[in-house]
Amino acid sequence: MPRARTIIDKIWDSHVVARRDDGECLLYIDRLLLQENSFHGFDKIRREDRTIRNPGQAFAFSDHYVPTVGREQGLDGIADPEIRNMVELIESDSRDNDITLFGLGDIRQGILHVVGPEQGITQPGLVIAGADSHTSTHGALGTYAFGVGSSEVAHVLAVQGLWRARPKTMRVLVETPLSDGISSKDLILAIIGRIGAGGAVGHVIEYAGPGIAALSVEQRMTVCNMSIEAGARAGLISPDDKVCEYVKGRPYAPSGELWDKALAYWRTLASDADASYDREVRIAASEIPPMVTWGTNPEQVAAVTGTVPDPAAESDPGRRTRMERALAYMALEPGTELRSIRLDRVFIGSCTNSRIEDLRIAAAVAKGRTAQVPTMVVPGSGLIRQQAEEEGLHETFLAAGFEWRSPGCSMCVGINGDMLNPGERCASTSNRNFEGRQGPGGRTHLMSPAMAAAAAVTGRITDVRELTGEG
């Protein structure tokens, strides 16, 4: 009988181009995803006079530096010459190298990890390298996807492969479905809180079990997106009918006879039932409440019903020091009720939570209520923005006093100019609460779209269940 294999084994085995004596494999890369910060990679290609092997397998996205207001002005809407230069560079590098660009002015433009799946560029069984650490997002469709730096961007452009050692595997088995009103953001924050910010270093995580099967494909993207925040090389989920249905009919998805062939293959990809993993973590998701980070990395997270933890109660000295430093940066006192923490800003967006389902959930909470603090909603793509407007979600947001913006990474990383002022405290649906991530001196509390909307209409961290009557 053949050895039982995980989806990771199956994808890996079908992508090995060559194997070195030390065991490292030249792994075939199906798609390379690029963004403005890839310019060093193109510089390297030019400097070393390399030929790009398959420009049709690279896709470029203007997302990190694009403005989220004044889009009708195009490039002229970008006042800062350095920021504008970044958007111009990805345009010229794509054009010069015959690479498809989802750029400013294109209705399909948006965050690379939103647009890839939306366009059907992401499909089950692929290996995808992306010039961004949140490339793990694409794993929700049963693809092995990971972030790379500029040198490896150049390597993929020239070679169409990357050298990798077979990763260790970790299965996160979500044994029960989430409770009503709890989102997959709460789930992934709880998982990271459990295994730690470095808990999955060297591993690829496969999320599995009834709690994962019950999630929509978009919700799965939120989970896989934050795999990197646990240190994982990638995070993925065995594709099921929901995934195949999601991909069907998208612009880059196969059709006709090729669709049938693809579908037959995709149905062989799921991990074998008796496949083994290097590590396994079990999570009872039905017990997870809404989660909020209190510190400066995503492992520093607690139930919204809880309090800011006390470093004095922490026995591990390293952890204690990190907690003290985080609380000093966040200007929080141990024992403070999380629900009493007042906010200055709210950000709903990012590759973690800017898809249509996220916007629907946020709008449902915002409906008939009024923002107490400046709140911006930044959809993940132009098509999502369009769909939300067709559904009237933007009217709900605008009526509540939320800003309705154009797509991009925006205040997740703050490099397009959307950023916090020093000392400001923000409820954010993004993925990193690092010191200064949303702007120097800014303080970030990560949470779900429902929780962020609840925070917006109360001006403080709020258990969304108190507003919606769920839970």
Added chain:
Amino acid sequence: MEPFKTITATAVPLDMANVNTDQIFPARFIRKPRAVGYAQFTFHDVRRREDGSLRPEFPLNEDRYRDARIIVGGANFGCGSSREGAVYTLIDSGVRALIAPSFGDIFAANCLKNGVLTVTLPDDIVAGLREQLRGADRPVLAVDLEAQAIVMPDGTTLDFSPDPFQKHCLLNGLNEIDLSLEFAAEMAAFEASYRERFPWLAPDAQRTRG
């Protein structure tokens, strides 16, 4: 790429776990061309207060560590964003070797591509090394990649086991793209059979849309 053979230099202990690449190289500097010199950005917001003055408590601001070319860090060093600028800024500051219990995967790959050695050693050993550096008159380490050995301030030697390929590339200053292009025949054969097996992934099939 500049080969890495040995280095004898000041080593700075950074007693922080989960140091992320946003800390090493804040995102707002990514848009700067490399030609401006990235040394000015290294650990920018950790080193400096909002008014630009130096935080005396940050080790790299202490006179004894100011010319450090080796960093002895905590677990999961270089986690977070894939920005390669985090490596460029260290190189421009003179850093050529990093020692930690574990590294962010993408960051470690970026180091290798740029000739920066990452040495992984057990947590307690690294903690002891940081302790010794803090207590030493001269916080200097000698790292010898060929011999796979680190000489500590007290004269004792620590052995380490680099990945053989990493060692080979660093010692010889090899450009990995050149090495990989030697597999061009294997790649061509692979691609031909791959596209036959998965015809919906052929570049033509991908380009017809959009």
